Amino acid sequence: MSSLLAEALAVAAKDLRTEFRTRVALNALGLFALTTLAAVSYTIGPYRIAEADRPYLLSALLWVVILFASLAGLDRTFVKEEESHTAPLLRLSAGPHAVWLGKLLFNLGLLAALMVILVPLFIVLMGLPLVLHFGWLVAVLAAGGFALAVITTIVAAIIARAMTRGALFAVLSLPLLLPLVIFAIQGTAGVASGEIEIVHQSLRAMISFGGIMVVVSAALFPVIWGE
Amino acid sequence: MGDGIRIEFSEVGKRYDERVIFRGISGTVKPGSILVLTGPNGSGKSTLVSILCGLLRPTRGTVKYLVGDDEVERWEWRFHLGIVAPAMALYEELTAHENLRFFARVRDLKMDDDDLNQILETVGLDPRRTTPVVGFSTGMQQRLKIAQAMLHEPEVLFLDEPGANLDPGGQDWFEGWVAAYAAAGGTVVLATNDRREMQWGMNRVELAG
Numbered sequence: 161m162s163s164l165l166a167e168a169l170a171v172a173a174k175d176l177r178t179e180f181r182t183r184v185a186l187n188a189l190g191l192f193a194l195t196t197l198a199a200v201s202y203t204i205g206p207y208r209i210a211e212a213d214r215p216y217l218l219s220a221l222l223w224v225v226i227l228f229a230s231l232a233g234l235d236r237t238f239v240k241e242e243e244s245h246t247a248p249l250l251r252l253s254a255g256p257h258a259v260w261l262g263k264l265l266f267n268l269g270l271l272a273a274l275m276v277i278l279v280p281l282f283i284v285l286m287g288l289p290l291v292l293h294f295g296w297l298v299a300v301l302a303a304g305g306f307a308l309a310v311i312t313t314i315v316a317a318i319i320a321r322a323m324t325r326g327a328l329f330a331v332l333s334l335p336l337l338l339p340l341v342i343f344a345i346q347g348t349a350g351v352a353s354g355e356i357e358i359v360h361q362s363l364r365a366m367i368s369f370g371g372i373m374v375v376v377s378a379a380l381f382p383v384i385w386g387e
Numbered sequence: 388m389g390d391g392i393r394i395e396f397s398e399v400g401k402r403y404d405e406r407v408i409f410r411g412i413s414g415t416v417k418p419g420s421i422l423v424l425t426g427p428n429g430s431g432k433s434t435l436v437s438i439l440c441g442l443l444r445p446t447r448g449t450v451k452y453l454v455g456d457d458e459v460e461r462w463e464w465r466f467h468l469g470i471v472a473p474a475m476a477l478y479e480e481l482t483a484h485e486n487l488r489f490f491a492r493v494r495d496l497k498m499d500d501d502d503l504n505q506i507l508e509t510v511g512l513d514p515r516r517t518t519p520v521v522g523f524s525t526g527m528q529q530r531l532k533i534a535q536a537m538l539h540e541p542e543v544l545f546l547d548e549p550g551a552n553l554d555p556g557g558q559d560w561f562e563g564w565v566a567a568y569a570a571a572g573g574t575v576v577l578a579t580n581d582r583r584e585m586q587w588g589m590n591r592v593e594l595a596g
Contacts, residue, residue: 163495170492178480181519245476248442249535252465254493 164258171254171262175237176269184240185270189233193278196225197285206287215352218288219345222279223304227341229274234312235329237263238320247320256382260313264377267309267316275301291354300351303363304344307370311336314377317384340369391418391572392452392459392467392542394439399448401434408434410447414592418542421565421575421588430594432578433474433547439576440468440545452543466494469536471529472547479521483512483531486520487538494539510534511557525552533561544568547578562587 179185200221209217241247250259279301282288290297312333319328347362349355393415400410408431416422424432437443439450441464452459452467459467477486484503491498507513510530520528529552536544546565550558565587569575577588585591 167493167495170489174478174481174485174489177485178478181480244479245474246478248437248472248475249470249477249490250493251442252440252468252470253490258493 164255164261167254167258168261168265171250171259172265172269175262175266178240179236179266179270185233185236186273188236189229189270189274190277192232193225193229193274194281196228197278197282200225201285204286206285214287214289215349216345218282218286219348219352221286222282222288222348223341223345225278225282226271226275226305226308227337229278230271230308230312231330231333234267234270234309235316235319235325237266237313238316239325242320251385256385257378259385260317260377260381263317264309264313267313268306271305271309275305289352292351292356292359296356296359297348297351299363300344300347300359300366303366303370304340304347307340307366307373308337308344310370310373310377311340314373314381314384317381336373340366343369390454392454392574393417394450394452394543394574394576396439396450397448399435399438399445399450401431401438401443402446409594412448412592412594414590416574416576416590418572418574419569420590421569421577423585423588423591424576424578424594425580425585425591426594427580432594433472435592435594436470436472436545436547436576436578440470440543441465466539467541468543468545469539469541470545470547471532471536471549472545473551474547475532477520477528477531477535480519482517482519483507483523483534484516486531487534490535490538496539498538506534506538509537511560526554526557529553530557542572543574543576545576545578548581549577549579550581550584558583 241250283290315329315333315336319325319332322328343362343365347359347366350358350362395415397413399412401408412435414422424435426432434443438445441461452464478489481489484500484507487503487506491503504513504516507516510533512527512530512534515523515527520531523531529549533549544565549561553561565575575588577584579585
């Protein structure tokens, strides 16, 4: 195993261990997602939307819940390092790319855990139709979740030392996340309505977008983290 | 410890917006010597330590790490230095052993549990190795910071008020340890206003405040 990957896994494992002992980010993500889902399913439910409108409206609702739950918790990975004054020692101990990759892996894990709980509940409570194979939905969620984690991780690093970090996280993240969320909604709607070509297009767009953000993040992070 | 590292800093200054913290600070720390930074509260001792260890960039001036005549690249400094400072905390949710294991892994050190326990024993924390740091006294946290700083046997050691919160026995042990470290060729930068610690080194930089 390469040194970079081993160091990144050490950072991710440390973050997972501390998170499971405090559950700050998990609680923020989980409570926001479940509360929103409960409110939406209680007021709208599976039957108040016309059948023809369901694929797009329910897909949009699903990604709105995922998006805002992410904004509620995915900044913690860097903010906590600054708030608890552990960031300086981490800067002097680990390489910047190992820190970035470790934090990204942690956020990916957090987002995956959220989706594993939220999406089946959403399908059951909201009646999201799945015309295409369930695997296509998993692919859309994975591609969208990956790009979402990449963007929120680098933005979290940028805002971690700011005074008004909560507001800044949303302000800086949303313009970057907007195109991603549109592709993710289209892809999910494609799975729900059986339009495989739309699914292919959205997957290509999300993977490209995520790939570009990985390259940009890897190039920018040492500068952001170092100063 | 190899040839040791010499730190040369020249005309170093730092300002935040309009506030000048210090300016025109120069000095050299040779392997085997201890440089003592003193000055009143707010004079910038910790800021200078952060600049010398690479955490902050100076507004003016230069800092160099040298092995003989060869300069060590700035991004490589972290491999060569250890630091104990009040502004740098360890992970409170992790145990003492987990903290050391984490820092060993991110530094890519091949250390097993016995090696880590040996270091904890050296700083007097072996009986509490499975206690989360949040349950430690400030003195015990200071001992763990010292263990973390010595983990990778660095050539340069930055100490910012190292004796703070240590009991008299711990202060005696640490004073002896730093003296042995410097005698073995280590380079030490010590920021302190403690009269006893100020006697550890012959070279002194006094910040005006």
